[in-house]
Amino acid sequence: MSGFTHCPYRQSSLLQQALAPNKMRIAFLLGAGCPMSIRVDNGGGNSSPLIPDIAGLTTLVSTTLATDIELNADYASLLARLGGAAPNIEEILSHLRALLDVVRDGEINGLTKPKLQALDKRICQITADVVGVPLPDGETPYHNLAAWVSGISRAHSVEVFTPNYDLLMEQALESHKVPYFDGFVGAREAFFDLPSMESDTLPSRWARLWKVHGSINWWRTPDHDVVRKSKSDDADRQMIYPSHLKYDQSRRLPYLAMLDRLRDFLGRGQAVLVCCGYSFADQHLNEVIMNGLRSNPTAMCFGLLYGDRAQYPEAIHCAMRQPNLSILTADGAVLGTLNRDWNSAAQASHPLHGVAVDSVTEGEVVRSNFGLGDFKKLGQFLAHQLNQNSDSGAYNEA
Secondary structure (H helix, E strand, O other): OOOOOEOHHHHHHHHHHHOOOOOOEEEEEEOOHHHHOOEEEEEOOEEEEOOOOHHHHHHHHHHHHHOOOOOHHHHHHHHHHHOOOOOOHHHHHHHHHHHHHHHOOOEEOOEEHHHHHHHHHHHHHHHHHHHOOOOOOOOOHHHHHHHHHHHEOOOOOOEEEEOOOOOHHHHHHHHOOOOEEOOEEOOOOEEEOHHHHOOOOOOOOOEEEEEOOEEEEEEEOOOOOEEEOOOOOOOOEEEEOOOOOOOOHHHHHHHHHHHHHHHHHHHOOOEEEEEEOOOOOOHHHHHHHHHHHHHOOOEEEEEEOOOOHHHOHHHHHHHOOOOOEEEEOOOEEEEOOEEEEEOOOOOOOOOOEOOOEEEEEEOOEEEEEEOOOOHHHHHHHHHHHHHHHHHOOOEOOO
16 A cells, blocks of 8 residues: 555545535345444443344344254254355345245255244344334434434435334434435335335425335235335234345345335436445445445445444445445545545644544554444534534525
């Protein structure tokens, strides 16, 4: 690597300008790292993430099923089929549902269709219990984002994409009385409505929320309708799907429709996509993002990643091939395909010092630390911008 560096203060200011009140189209992609930024006090000075990552969720599912008298043997048989390295819950669900598609009235390694259906339902129940937690009261980064959405006046609706199954963003938007559309219409059993989803006629004060991997409150009925509701009937199937499951025609809606919104967002006009908590490890989502950026040079994507660059080889690889994808991490960035460290010179008088950038000492070396890969810091950054815009008269009171 050369001796040249990137300036974290300049990049923080550029991000702030990109999110300023104007006619730019803005979207956020919130990955699994976002709920992990919210810590829950466990007592004794210990804390844990509000929702665990995929590894933590996999451990919880496996531990629970290992003590389930009716399902533990079937779960062990399913895991044995996967072999090799320990699979995560998304890989387990993918394989389970692939078997469901082919087993019919027979059996595979002792796994019949009723046994596979029982495993599927129980895994989804455990997942729903883990991720269906309430958002803590007070100021969380989700609340900060919801307040920012309602407080920044702009010509286009803000769009929020997430592969997460939880309802945290919904809770934050509702707590701030932000109207939003998620592709479903109705009250008792809201139904998926593609024509409304494809329309751009919503008022700009409405947010758009797209759950690209499903949600714990989506259900497929025995009639193959997809509905959104808080509780299900016994015959309903919970719509939680991993990203790398092959989408056949029967599953096309609503998952691919949600991804089509991301394609459409990136594919036209000036657009800014801000990713946080997303590690670029999902090849299916990466393909949509990269193709969108290639097809539209006026679109920009800021990938805000927690920790140092060495943790994210796939993100670095993508950004070094695509000039309008910027990857910003704690110790450096890939900007315009150039992978460099941050300039270590502190600018204590800069308005974003302490908000987006800090100085850290490692041994005898002082370096700049870019903090917006932490969703909590990004929330504070948005609150800071909202306060500035309110002072300047840009606050939207509509």
